[in-house]
Amino acid sequence: MHGTIIACHECDLLQRAVALPPGGVARCARCGAVLYRHGATGLDQVLALTVAGLILFVLANAFPLLTMRIEANVQQASLLSGAWLLADQGMAGLALLVVLTSAVIPLLKLTLLAYILLPLRLGLPAPGTARALRAVLALQPWAMMEVFLLGVLVAMVKLSSMAEIVVGPALYAFGFLVLVLAGITSSLDPRAVWDRLEIRR
Amino acid sequence: MSAASGLSRPPGLGAPAPEPGPAPTAAGAGLVSCHCCHLLVRPPAGGADHAACPRCGAALHSRKPDSFGRTWAYLVTAVIFYVPAMTLPIMTTVTTFGGARKDTVLSGVYYLLTTGMWPLAAIVFFASVVVPVLKIVVLVLLLLSSRHGGSWRRHDRARLYRLTEAVGRWSMVDVYVVTILVALVRLQALAFIEAEQGAVFFAAVVVLTMFAARSFDPRLIWDQKSESPS
Numbered sequence: 399m400h401g402t403i404i405a406c407h408e409c410d411l412l413q414r415a416v417a418l419p420p421g422g423v424a425r426c427a428r429c430g431a432v433l434y435r436h437g438a439t440g441l442d443q444v445l446a447l448t449v450a451g452l453i454l455f456v457l458a459n460a461f462p463l464l465t466m467r468i469e470a471n472v473q474q475a476s477l478l479s480g481a482w483l484l485a486d487q488g489m490a491g492l493a494l495l496v497v498l499t500s501a502v503i504p505l506l507k508l509t510l511l512a513y514i515l516l517p518l519r520l521g522l523p524a525p526g527t528a529r530a531l532r533a534v535l536a537l538q539p540w541a542m543m544e545v546f547l548l549g550v551l552v553a554m555v556k557l558s559s560m561a562e563i564v565v566g567p568a569l570y571a572f573g574f575l576v577l578v579l580a581g582i583t584s585s586l587d588p589r590a591v592w593d594r595l596e597i598r599r
Numbered sequence: 600m601s602a603a604s605g606l607s608r609p610p611g612l613g614a615p616a617p618e619p620g621p622a623p624t625a626a627g628a629g630l631v632s633c634h635c636c637h638l639l640v641r642p643p644a645g646g647a648d649h650a651a652c653p654r655c656g657a658a659l660h661s662r663k664p665d666s667f668g669r670t671w672a673y674l675v676t677a678v679i680f681y682v683p684a685m686t687l688p689i690m691t692t693v694t695t696f697g698g699a700r701k702d703t704v705l706s707g708v709y710y711l712l713t714t715g716m717w718p719l720a721a722i723v724f725f726a727s728v729v730v731p732v733l734k735i736v737v738l739v740l741l742l743l744s745s746r747h748g749g750s751w752r753r754h755d756r757a758r759l760y761r762l763t764e765a766v767g768r769w770s771m772v773d774v775y776v777v778t779i780l781v782a783l784v785r786l787q788a789l790a791f792i793e794a795e796q797g798a799v800f801f802a803a804v805v806v807l808t809m810f811a812a813r814s815f816d817p818r819l820i821w822d823q824k825s826e827s828p829s
């Protein structure tokens with residue numbers, strides 16, 4: 399890999415790739431953009447995180463996030479119930495955006511990664527690996543679970559004066575899922591996958 | 600890589616680029632760097648704009664297509680939507696003990712402040728009020744300076760671009776707050792919360808500014824006048 403000529407994706411400068419020490423980051427000589435990171439952790443760790451992420455995703459959606467109690471009234475909320483109620487109030491577009499960014503896209507990202515990495519681990523890239531990885535990279539900015547978690551925190555504070563709020567098991571699963579997704583983003587080196595795909599000439 | 604064999608020595612990573620003379624760029628060498636997998640490709644004779652990357656299959660472009668026009672269009676729409684997003688209520692709270700109360704983005708921040716959680720109020724104020732404005736201002740600045748600014752403070756402009764891409768997503772926080780409040784506060788006899796139109800405009804501003812940041816091509820910051828974007 400090192401010695402290859404690469405172009406910076408932010409300023410187009412041509413430069414020669416160098417080998418990196420573990421944990422090292424290669425930055426563009428002109429604009430300072432991160433060109434690539436040392437893929438020390440390898441794809442196995444990403445695959446492990448992906449499997450953990452899929453399990454946490456199921457837990458995060460199977461249980462209530464928060465429970466509210468006012469006097470004798472008890473109300474539970476989950477991610478999907480919130481979106482469902484928004485749609486019910488005539489806010490279908492908003493509901494769709496919430497479901498996409500906080501559930502569908504993160505799930506799609508995890509599923510596609512499992513589809514890419516599992517066959518690669520067994521030595522043979524699955525058909526459509528390039529297309530799947532392209533989708534994963536394009537979807538990256540639209541998976542917003544960490545922002546959703548901040549939203550839950552703000553909502554809890556807003557309601558704390560009005561009612562008693564009990565944290566549900568899904569919130570813990572959500573917290574761990576956010577950590578796992580951050581771990582995937584920082585340890586996935588797309589070059590490690592691209593390098594194993596053939597170039598059609 | 601055979602495609603780059605015609606080049607004189609490009610600078611190594613970490614070494615400063617040689618100042619005199621134009622810096623060697625992919626576009627300058629007649630090459631295209633794939634937007635998706637960053638493979639360096641020599642485009643077919645007919646031009647790069649209808650070819651696909653031989654490795655990942657993405658469409659090849661030397662620069663993002665129509666970057667100026669698209670980014671301006673998203674920004675103008677975002678500015679128009681920002682007004683109702685800030686002035687219209689994003690939700691209504693109806694309680695038997697307090698009547699109906701309409702909240703805008705700003706009054707929601709003020710309410711957080713009154714609960715005594717000022718760090719959280721500061722985060723929400725920054726994410727939902729400051730960040731969208733900042734993104735729009737920075738992108739307008741980048742568009743104007745890419746057209747007319749030449750080599751003016753390129754490193755700072757590159758840094759600003761990276762910042763706008765990184766913080767933009769956090770503006771979504773108020774949309775999620777409304778969703779959770781709607782899901783939780785629905786005790787018909789005591790209290791319930793409904794989402795209002797302001798939330799739709801607000802979400803639209805966030806999405807539009809994200810599209811704007813993604814359609815801007817940071818390479819335009821560095822392009823010399825001679826190799827104007829295709």
Ligand SMILES: [Zn+2]
Pocket residue numbers: 406407408409410411426427428429430431
């Ligand atoms: Zn660069």
Ligand SMILES: [Zn+2]
Pocket residue numbers: 633634635636637638652653654655656657
């Ligand atoms: Zn490609």
